[in-house]
Amino acid sequence: MSQSHSIGKGLQPLTNVALMAELIEKLNSRKFGMPGFGVFHGPYGYGKTYSASFALNMVDAVHVSYVKGWTVKHFLKSIARAMNLPPLRKSAQWGEYMDALIDALRSSGTTLLLDEVNLIVKQELFMETIRVLGDNSQATVVLIGTDELPQYLQMHGALSSRCTWCPAQPSDLTDARMLASYYADGVTISNDLLEIVVNRCTGSARLICKELVQIDEWAVAHGFAEVDAATAGHIDFSESNSAPIPRKGLKV
Template identity: 30%
Template sequence: MTSMNAYVNGGIADIANIGLCDVALEKAMERTSSLPGMVCLYGPSGFGKSVAATYVANRRRAYYVQAKSVWTKRHTLTAILAEMGMRPASTIPQMLDQAAQELAMSGRPLIVDEMDHLVEKNAVELIRDLYEASQSPILMIGEEELPNKLKKWERFHGRVLSWVPAQPVTLADARKLVPLYAGEVDIADDMLTHLVELSGGSVRRVVVNLEMIQDTALTSGWESVTRDVWGKAALYTGEAPKRRL
């Protein structure tokens, strides 16, 4: 396995979940013929799963689709074929054959983000059909309860090689995010630790607070920010503000 640089594509920090996502797909791509080829990265919203999936799709030359809440089976296949640069056939079975053939012939994996939407639309077997017909690696990205939701489909659940839980943001992750979102000021480790503690594991909340800290620091003329410098100023926690009476 090759290591990734700290900053890639001019704007993505190499946080832990990018590595987890990449390793998960790599396992499916390098599996032996006797092992199943679907893998799943799951976790709470805000943990950076979609960012990780986008990066890994580029790195591994994977076809990538992000499911929508309104998608039907036809919409799903149409989106996959569009990602492949193919014109959809007229029927769903024909579209399935098109997509499966392209996966098999290209040797490229498929990443399905927001897989929970397909579960809610009872389109899970569509993904299994694509896998069975192509034997191509498929990485699914979803929310924390996705593995439990998929237990309803035993034949599908048994074809998942690896279930990979996304990890909460860490101090090491926060340090890597600073140059991208607060590169004009120095933010001390005690302040970064505070941001991680407030984040509830969410990369997104850390990013929002880094941008807020930089804006405040530049406006206030601070070159560096520690907990003492920041004091009791507000930070973003994702909670709605309390009503003032």
Template identity: 30%
Template sequence: MSVSKIIPLTNVGLLAGAIERAMQRPLGLPGLVVMYGPSGLGKSVAAACSANQHRAYYVECRDTWTKKAFLLAVLREMAVTPARTLSEMVDQVAEQLSRSGRPLIVDDVQYLLEKSAANVLTDIYNASQGTIVLIGEENVATSLARLERLHNRVLEWVPAQAATLADVTRLAASSYPNLQIADDLLADLVKHVKGCLRRAAVNLYRVNSECTAKALGKIDLATWTAGWFTGEPPRRGAK
């Protein structure tokens, strides 16, 4: 996974710093980093940026994945031809992590933690002693607590933070550099999306589209009349 530009958002910095500390940890310390939080806070954006910064292997889990499906996806990312058995595949992944010194980022890890497939993460870590980054939703912390062998290998927990005004300002400037969006409009947006970076991005797109249609180069709160998309469906008009 890649992104064309790294924007210094809060969660990007938090995750990048945690991965750097894990990669530089003293011998004998565990090497798991866990970022968790509600959907929409920009965890996957942080993962993509960190994958670029640290040349990490990156996989995004799916609900239907088994142990074999997960291992095949990791080996595909590593450009390694899979062996025939699961045990051999675990050894292949572990060897590649050890030899390369590169981190492994596992996004949407909740899909693995809810199944017996979670044990394969412990096996990979034990065999490689590498840096493994787990990213998932809010319940990931609780799920890991039930998996003692994996839980006690966590070096650092990184709770994902809600988007701030500074985050949305940076996102707007990077995504739409030719449009001047006033601080009062951005502050109102942050208040209405309640820190959800994904919805902030959707609304910034709407603002840019509206301004492009009206040939506007700048906009403020007084000028913006379209309201905000907050995820709620529109109400039907009274008959």
């Protein structure tokens, strides 16, 4: 399944965008009585959040990323705001937000995309809140997080037993070529160089984009219309993917 998402001038059919789309489609078309929980997991930089953002253009969905320090009530209020629900009274308790969200999700059929769940997966109240939201509303709920998320979810058997798993995949040469059409649109990059970039970035879409921008900027600055692996030997990629080492002789 190939899904495309416009990021400026081009349409980008990316592997993980398609996987997210397939997961949501599978959950939305599930048989009556089957659980609607999905887990989209993978390393940082694989484009999980980008894929969730694309899904907003594909289905009726809301995307909420947990922020460290939020209480369960604030988490629920953020979901309610994303769904454009009328605000409850200031003294409303989290249970009242639960009731309002369950009713809204049940009646609207909205897909719920919850991001950074790896930050709350060890907290029983958060996980049970998410389970009750999905169970009582019969909504599709996709949990998004790092590769460790599925294992930590095993701590919550009532939730993990309801989940459909979908691992995000490392970006390949095709993904890199599509990304290059946007992030390095000022230069033609050879396949041999793209393969090096993909391997060096271990499939991380975020790191690939950073290196593509660096190649583009270097090529424009030095007057190159095309860059291959040999030419790219003049580019210092350590600036884009490595943290700088401490400088000697500096007083703190």
